[in-house]
Every structure is written in C-alpha cells, then in structure tokens.
Amino acid sequence: MDNTTPEYWLRGPLEDIPALLQPAAHALLQTQLEAHRYTKDFNEKLLWETPFDRASVGFHLQHIAGVIDRMLTYAQQKQLSEIQFDYLEAEEKANSEISLTILLEHLNLKIDEALNYFKQLKNTDLTEFRSVGRKELPSTQIGVLFHAAEHSQRHIGQLLVTVSALKTRHNL
Template structure:
C-alpha cells in the first residue's frame, strides 16, 4: 500500500493541513508496524546509549499537544509544562505508551482539521521567549518533527532487533 500522501485521501482539507495529517497517519502506521513485536523491556531499553523508544513515543504525543497549542494561538498550561518533565520516565508498559500515542494522534488530527481553513500566514509565538513563526510554519514543523522522531524510532527498533541476535554487542 502506498504512503498516506499517495492515497488520494483527505482531499477535503487544504494542502498544508493535508500534508500534516498524512504525516501523522504515516507516523501511526510506522510506529505500529515497527513496535508491534517489542517487549516492554525493549521499549524501555536504551540500546547503545540511544534514547528509549518510550521517550520518543511519549515525546511525540506530548509535543503534538504543545505545538498545536501554539498553532491555536495559546501558550502552554501548567499541566502541559508538568507533562514535559515526564517524557523521560522509564518502565512504562507498552500498552500505556502506545495508547497515549494513538489517542494523541487522533486528537491532533481533529485540531489540525480545525486549523486547516485559517490563514497560514497568521503570526504565532512559541515558548516563553515568544519566538515568532506562523500558523503554516507550525503545521509544517509538526509534520517534520513527527517524522524525525519516527525515523529515530525505526532506527532504534532495528538496533534492538539486532541485539536479539546471539553474540550481539550491547
């Protein structure tokens, strides 16, 4: 099956938001595919000093919420700031992490759709320093950032699976 952006889907959504939604769909498909047969221990492991998969997956879930908050023209809440500090928490069951990820993608898709008809040039501000960007810039960054972490997830899974082999170095 072709990647989401080649399926002719979401034609009711303007191009930039559609590309963002396709990136989120691809992320869910890739994470599901690559992490399906991993154990909780493997998801929490830091092979060869790489960040654990649970970090990447939790970071994706929570960063989507943060970036979309900025895209909506708001600043982060106390709850969002507190969640930021828990992304590196270890020993999280895969069912918890993957459910959080799936739910965050579904919520993010709704929020992207709600933003899809707004002017992409509208100014937005990120973080305490109020760094300037635009709504379009945030939507593109959401897609880029998501795919960057998915690439790291896939690479880490490949390392973990190689380490399953006898005589593999740790």
C-alpha cells in the same frame, strides 16, 4: 498493511483537511502507522532501554505525542500548562508503569486531536502569526503544525533504528 498499499501521501487528499495541511496530515498518519508497525511484537521489557546511549523506544513515543500536543497548544495561541511542562520533563525518564499499549493509545489520541484541529482551519488561517515557547519565538499557524508533523517523522525514523538495534542486541 501490505506492501502494495501506498504511503499516506500517495493515497489522495483527506476529507475536510485544508489543501495546504494535507502533507502534515499525511505525515502524522504515517507516523501513527509506522509507530504501530515498528513496535508490533516488540519486547516490552526493552521499552526503556537506551542502546548506545541513545533515546529509548518509550522516549520516542512519549516525545512524539508531547510535541504534537505542544504544537497544537501554540497553534491555538495558548501557553503551555503546568501539566504539559511536567509531561515534557517526564518524557526522557523511564517509567515501567507506562506500557507500550498506553504509549500507542496516547499517540493515537494526539494524532486524532491534530487532525480534528486541522479540519477546523481554512488555508487562509495558515499564515497567521503564532508565537512559540516562553521566548515567544515567531512562527505561523502552518509553521507550528508542519513542525509537529516533521518532528514526528524524524522521531519515527529514530524509533525504527532503536527498535532494530535492540532486536539485534538481544537476538530477537
């Protein structure tokens, strides 16, 4: 993407996505774009390094995908599976067997799943009650879907800072 292409939120509506979910869909697509952009030519040996005792690039990519997956589960009124709990527990652990390519492919998959789910909804579905977590905290369909998008953008910002810090630290 060149600098003349606007961010997703300025590109117009996405086909088949309800109007009220357009901002969330745009944010997820922006997350995807920026994850790839910020890690382009990234030294994979630094994937699990934690500069200044902050989260690694690998963590951010795993966590974004995990949050999207968990929020989609809650949006569908389901409880998290043991596999999802295992994934959550593993998010912070460095794993040299997981490559940057695998992390980006997994993120792409989860964003695609979210957008496909969005396409199944109508604006009138979005205010339906949803419970979150073991404590079944109250939210709505739009609440959990917006959280997936907003939380993803928050971690993309942190990923950018981490990548920049690592490049500076290692003179890259």
